[in-house]
Amino acid sequence: MISSSIASATSYNNRMFIFEVVGLRQSPATDNFNYAIRQSGRIWFQVPYQRMNQEMQRIQRLGGRIVSMRPLSEPAPVPPPVAKTENKVRQTSSTPAKATKTKESVSRSKPMTQTKGKTDIPVNLYRPTAPFVGRCMSNEPLVQSGGIGIVQHLKFDLRGGNLHYLEGQSIGIIPPGADANGKPHKLRLYSIASTRHGDDLDDQTVSLCVRELEYEHPETKEKVYGVCSSYLCHLEPGAEVKITGPVGKEMLLPDDPDAKIIMMATGTGIAPFRAYLWRMFKPGEKALNPDYEFKGLAWLIFGIPTSPNILYQEELEALQAEFPDHFRLTYAISREQKNTEGGRMYIQHRVAEHADELWAMLQEPKTHAYMCGLRGMEDGIDAALSVAAAKQGAEWAPYQKNLKKQGRWHVETY
Numbered sequence: 001m002i003s004s005s006i007a008s009a010t011s012y013n014n015r016m017f018i019f020e021v022v023g024l025r026q027s028p029a030t031d032n033f034n035y036a037i038r039q040s041g042r043i044w045f046q047v048p049y050q051r052m053n054q055e056m057q058r059i060q061r062l063g064g065r066i067v068s069m070r071p072l073s074e075p076a077p078v079p080p081p082v083a084k085t086e087n088k089v090r091q092t093s094s095t096p097a098k099a100t101k102t103k104e105s106v107s108r109s110k111p112m113t114q115t116k117g118k119t120d121i122p123v124n125l126y127r128p129t130a131p132f133v134g135r136c137m138s139n140e141p142l143v144q145s146g147g148i149g150i151v152q153h154l155k156f157d158l159r160g161g162n163l164h165y166l167e168g169q170s171i172g173i174i175p176p177g178a179d180a181n182g183k184p185h186k187l188r189l190y191s192i193a194s195t196r197h198g199d200d201l202d203d204q205t206v207s208l209c210v211r212e213l214e215y216e217h218p219e220t221k222e223k224v225y226g227v228c229s230s231y232l233c234h235l236e237p238g239a240e241v242k243i244t245g246p247v248g249k250e251m252l253l254p255d256d257p258d259a260k261i262i263m264m265a266t267g268t269g270i271a272p273f274r275a276y277l278w279r280m281f282k283p284g285e286k287a288l289n290p291d292y293e294f295k296g297l298a299w300l301i302f303g304i305p306t307s308p309n310i311l312y313q314e315e316l317e318a319l320q321a322e323f324p325d326h327f328r329l330t331y332a333i334s335r336e337q338k339n340t341e342g343g344r345m346y347i348q349h350r351v352a353e354h355a356d357e358l359w360a361m362l363q364e365p366k367t368h369a370y371m372c373g374l375r376g377m378e379d380g381i382d383a384a385l386s387v388a389a390a391k392q393g394a395e396w397a398p399y400q401k402n403l404k405k406q407g408r409w410h411v412e413t414y
Contacts, residue, residue: 147308269373348380
């Protein structure tokens with residue numbers, strides 16, 4: 001449990017904050033028990049300003065979640081009426097085992113304020129029962145020498161079909177063969193890494209950014225590889241591939257060329273953001289989209305383990321050099337950089353460093369925030385923005401909820 005010494009700690013400039021936390025477990029050791037351990041309900045405790053980051057990390061380690069925070073000097077807010085039902089589905093790009101778990105079905109369950117009035121969003125042009133059969137045109141490594149794992153950029157030929165898409169959508173890939181039960185493998189969804197015009201700007205290709213999944217079997221300790229990711233990462237140019245989709249409306253870009261776009265990515269979560277940036281800045285894209293000339297600000301905060309794992313590094317840094325007034329690039333390199341407490345630098349630490357600026361940007365109605373990558377970054381980013389909001393006497397949780405209603409907070413994690 002949280003130490004009682006927190007309440008008596010000396011505050012910085014007399015600033016104390018009230019944390020509202022749910023889900024704390026008794027101790028890390030209880031995770032190993034083979035029977036259920038009851039987690040805590042909702043609790044409140046005081047935290048001095050200078051210990052906010054440490055306590056947020058400790059809460060995360062104990063399995064808790066910060067649902068709100070406010071200055072001690074402010075009265076507690078009146079809780080809103082409890083609704084009879086609440087949609088708690090979180091969009092995911094993980095492997096769908098059933099229809100209820102696919103990104104497609106989750107996307108339809110969310111209110112898509114951003115896309116209201118749009119009728120030209122392509123969805124499910126090709127289904128698993130009748131996929132489009134494309135061809136691998138190229139399969140290029142993205143991890144440089146000395147990096148961790150295998151990540152590939154794949155480009156598929158779409159000629160001969162009607163598969164078209166928008167930036168921020170996903171396609172499904174059906175790997176060949178059968179599972180252990182003799183049934184055909186189910187499709188896996190991948191975020192598209194190219195603009196609607198494709199890498200060749202001819203409307204005839206689609207590109208993906210795929211990492212080969214690799215993990216240790218918990219019982220046999222054998223190395224296990226993901227079925228579809230391994231298939232794609234080792235696919236030979238010229239090979240046929242079964243493609244479904246496209247799906248998804250959650251991650252679409254606003255049409256406003258003056259918008260401010262905050263992008264937070266880990267690893268292959270860079271895929272949709274590569275599509276955004278190419279649409280915004282590539283000369284060929286500008287020629288194909290004369291009505292869309294991006295004049296706003298795009299800010300990418302990118303979390304990776306090592307420098308060789310910076311996917312699309314050369315292209316990203318070329319854009320930053322060419323468009324310094326419109327594109328900002330911030331890395332969080334966990335195994336090379338240190339956070340303010342001397343630990344590894346993860347994306348949530350970078351967000352915490354810039355939280356005040358990000359919070360200010362989110363006050364502007366033209367700002368959209370996008371998050372794509374590992375689900376584990378969500379709580380840390382929420383905690384960092386909670387601190388920034390609390391400094392201004394606001395609560396992040398209800399503000400974030402309002403951003404979602406406005407169609408300005410977009411999340412696709414797995």
